[in-house]
Amino acid sequence: MTFVKKSPWIFHLNTGSCNGCDIEAVACVTPGFDIERLGAKLVGSPRHADIILVTGPVNKHSLERIKTVVEQAPKGKVIVGIGACTISGGLFKDSYNTDPPLGKHMPVTMYIPGCPPKPEAIIAGLAKALEALK
Amino acid sequence: MTDEKRDKKHETILPIGPFHPLLKEPEYFKVHVDGEKVTDFDFRLGFNHRGIEKIVESKTYSMATTLLGKVCGICNQAHSLAFSIGVEKINKITVPKRGKYIRTITFELERIQSHLLWLGVMAEAIGFETVFMHSWRERERTNYLFELMTGNRIAKEMSVVGGSKWDLDEKTGKKVLSELPNLVKFANNMERVFTKDKLVHKRLKEVGVLSKEEAKHFDVVGPVARASSLDFDIRKNSPYEVYKDFEFNVIVGDGADCLERTLVRIREIKESAEIIRQCIELLPGGEHRLKFFKSAEGKTTSRVEAPRGENAHFMVTGEMNPVRLKIRAPTYANIPPLKTMLLNQKIADVPPIIISIDPCFSCTDRIAVYKKGELVKRV
Secondary structure (H helix, E strand, O other): OOOOOOOOEEEEEOOOOOOHHOOOOOOOOOOOOOOHOOOOOOOHHHHHHHHHHHOOOOOOHHHHHHHHHHHHOOOEEEEEOOOOOOOOHHOOOOOOOOOOOOOOOOOOOOEEEOHHHHHHHHHHHHHHHHHOOO | OOOOOOOOHHHHEEEEEOOOOOOOOEEEEEEEEOOOOEEEEEEOOOOOOOOOOHHHHOOOOOHHHHHHHOOOOOHHHHHHHHHHHHHHHHHHHOOHHHHHHHHHHHHHHHHHHHHHHHHHHHHHHHOHHHHHHHHHHHHHHHHHHHHHOOOOOOOOOOOOOOOOOOOHHHHHHHHHHHHHHHHHHHHHHHHHHHHHOOOHHHHHHHOOOOHHHHHHHHHOOHHHHHHHHOOOOOHHHHHOOOHHHHOOOOOOOOOOOOOHHHHHHHHHHHHHHHHHOOOOHHOOOOEOOOOOOOOOEEEEEEEEEEEOEEEEEEEEEEOOOEEEEEOOOOHHOOOOOOHHOOOOHHHHHEEEEEEEHHHHHHHHHHEEEEEEEEEEOOO
């Protein structure tokens, strides 16, 4: 029998997205997809998190606060960007109030593309992020 | 509580946000508390502002409906539909009836999806995790139907100027019809839970009361208004699209508290299912979309009843792009009465009260520009 070496705890951080990626990330936790059976769990504080799921084009107004939240996570954390907005700004790349991409502000391990990505894609991405946690 | 009576020495400020597990969106609420009691309330917007009204000015009309769908991921058709109706009004386009019916089907299905999502979040706010899981499981049914109809679970983009983007084949229509009884059954079940369960009543009954007079004073919209016995629904009061063809009731409650807001939304799920059933049965044949390239110049206002309430768009159109667009999202009207609802309540009741207005900040968010401490403009 093989054991799961790590149960990733996930913190979800919204940097001003349209809610599309956020509800898909939460849908992963609920019975339709249920990532809890794989040991993953949504936590309320970044201090408990192994993986930080970031959504949205980075909002200029909350940029400093986003950095503070991410710094609170323990060392060895993995930052995963969800959606087209974190990669390039998506539909909001021309906006005066956003500052994409996310990689400019923090070290991002991986991106999950899509607008919004399906829960299946998010779960596949998290499985790959587990390898980065080792 | 009036300001003179307040004992500011013993007051504590309880910050909720900008990044808080209660809300899935970054928003800042400042709750002043004296012991357990809430004495004042303030909020700050702007963490979610993306400047969509400005971006849309550089897009063509077919691009604009896609962009406006991204105003909010939960009620994404509400905005693209309001915009499409406005542009169609300016150009005097007679949209094919089939297109209108298909748009209505996805629009009402979206209302069901939004209410189920909200019900889960509300249940989680009062610590009722089971209902959260159950209602999100049922919500997967609607997302599955969206995927069948449009190819996307969240970004439906069914409304375009001139009709509906996709046609609805008979097989998919039957699939939608076959899923409706499951959703209605769940709504009935939840109605039973929320009317009979004593623990739920303890958490929600007479919490966050907004009387009819106060509701009128603040001009609240949507289920919040209807729970305070204001009989107002754009679908009935100024019908758009094809709502005249259907028989449905506007759900009005008189409890004016968090429980009534929950029950109004649960009952609306059943009404929406009824509208969808009539839609699919009456679905006319023919074309579903007209081609649309250039617009006439003009200005107009269009309103739709989004899941959260009245959603109004004011637009000035140019030949290829909109010249100006102003969006008035339903949550914008529903935030100010939060202070009235929260005063003199306990800290533990703050989450259900904030959630009870179904806040959607990505629709609402606005910013104010200051230069050298002076207000330059509000965006």
